[in-house]
Amino acid sequence: GAAVRAAVPERANRGGLRVRGQLRGRRRHGAGPGLLSGERGAHGRPHAPWRRDEMVPRPARSALPRRPDCMGMMNQSLFLVGEIGGNDYNIPLLSRVPFEKIRTFTPSVVAKISSTVTVHLQELIGLGAKTLVVPGNLPIGCVPNYLMIFKSDKKEDYEPETGCLRWMNEFSKYHNRLLIDELEKLRKLHPGVSIIYADYYGAAMEIYRSPEQFGIDHPLAACCGGGGPYGVSMTARCGYGEYKVCDDPQKYGSWDGFHPSEAAYKGIAIGLLRGTYTQPSISTTISSCPQLTELGSSVEYKVLYDL
Template sequence: MRSCHRMAAAVLLTLLCSSWVLAAAAAQKYNAIFNFGDSITDTGNLCTNGKPSQITFTQPPYGETYFGTPTCRCCNGRVIVDFLSSKFGLPFLPPSKSTTADFKKGANMAITGATAMDADFFRSLGLSDKIWNNGPISFQLQWFQQITSSVCGQKCKSYLANSLFVFGEFGGNDYNAMLFGNYNADQASTYTPTIVNTISNGIEKLIAMGATDIVVPGVLPIGCFPIYLTIYGTSNSGDYDSLGCLKKFNDLSTNHNNQLQTKIANLQAKYKSARIMYADFYSGVYDMVKNPQNYGFSTAFEACCGSGGGKYNYQNSARCGMAGASACSNPAASLSWDGIHLTEAAYKQITDGWLNGPYCRPAILHS
């Protein structure tokens, strides 16, 4: 009889614990989400004054899967911050450059082409012509500060303490500028400490303003992306890993991510009341390349939208959104949307990996 009581008590305890965990997850609410970054999460900052026709992602078939029209997202549909907003019952984030939006529930500072470093840095490297859009971290922080005065006035600390921040990905375009400007991957990696320091300083500025929950994504395994595989493909099998990704570019990403994680660990030790989460873009996407079928993908290396060019369906002269390019019939079966950015289906999987783990440490959802 006693063992029955013990068993009943154990079952009750299990039920109570599991319901407490569910309640904790349900209770995790945010006032708002504030996002910073580049084309991976831009939701329209480049199009607030109309859609510049010379930019490919303002043209169909961008946006076809979810919105039915181009929205200035570099995707066939929603991006990570859209899925995060939905998860926490918030509206899609308006671009911070909008003059009519209400930013009370969040804003998106991300802008396509954004870098971590300021223009002076690239000028000093002789790469000014590779930076076509000026929206570095320093500018995005200024845009954010302009918004907060109207959102929370004098009570910003408490408001921002109950908001979720996503800071990045930053670094990808800094490396692109170098790699497409005739720097090799080893030369580019010598600037990684400077880039990571700039990201870290940005995080500290947010914490000083009152942010406590901050997701900091690393960079992606660019050596697995159609654009790099097409432009830098070689006949030397030793340049590729076992999956078919270019090793030297993935080494650049890994080095950046390792240094970033060290910085995050230092910041977490310094700011005990903050919750700084490292979002592991690299491992999540690399697993999709390794096991595409686990995610419903039939192809990991071929861009869905392109002009049928070569092994990876990527041609610089006929990119997605240009004449001659078209989208595949089922974008959800592809990891890569346009050879540079991922599909909505991939971003959904990534978001799940950040919310629940294993690709965010700690996971966004409290356990």
């Protein structure tokens, strides 16, 4: 990770993949850039075209040749490709596009993720990369804004152990199953590269099932927002209107009603580094990344929370 930070200039933050910010754990606005091409996505809403020429490989190529150890640095680095495609779901959901229609274009979103990973994979392999991590979808049924917008009087619409919306989480799992299948195809095409699936869903659900283990008191509420049971409202959102900010963000599962809090991200990182929620296990596939191997083999909750 440190190697990539040294090699990729800050301008690489423009465009769909913000590798430097991802590796430093910096929270960005947006929930994963949209993938569906053209001025309108499959859901029929305006869609910003995704410019490949602004993504990571171009600035990476321009920076690496100036370093004599670039090949060694690249094959000892771990590349996080994603999370991608979130806005292909967020935009239609917020626009109240019928859920049945959203489900129909999920295969197209996943196919685009696969093709995007392939584009970067070819370039990164040429630069010496050996290990890529591709994250799946988070449990969107636990997102405070969606819990507010799609509030239901039906008890069966909610998961009893978490309070999350069952049907939305089922959709996240559907997306992730399709993505896992696509990554398996990519592994067969590139046997010399470790392509790791990061199960963000499973790692995050650990937090929603047992928030007290992560020091979180309000797993389904936003720290910054408009109040209410989920910390969000239709009249005020984080940074706009008469919004409120909590006293202790570490006690909340969400920062602004859409993005996980730092406390939640740390909990997710624990599951990933231990290898519990990576396929194949990150602990057995990152021998070329000694810092991560050491951290993953001895990680404890307190260690990560002190980072």
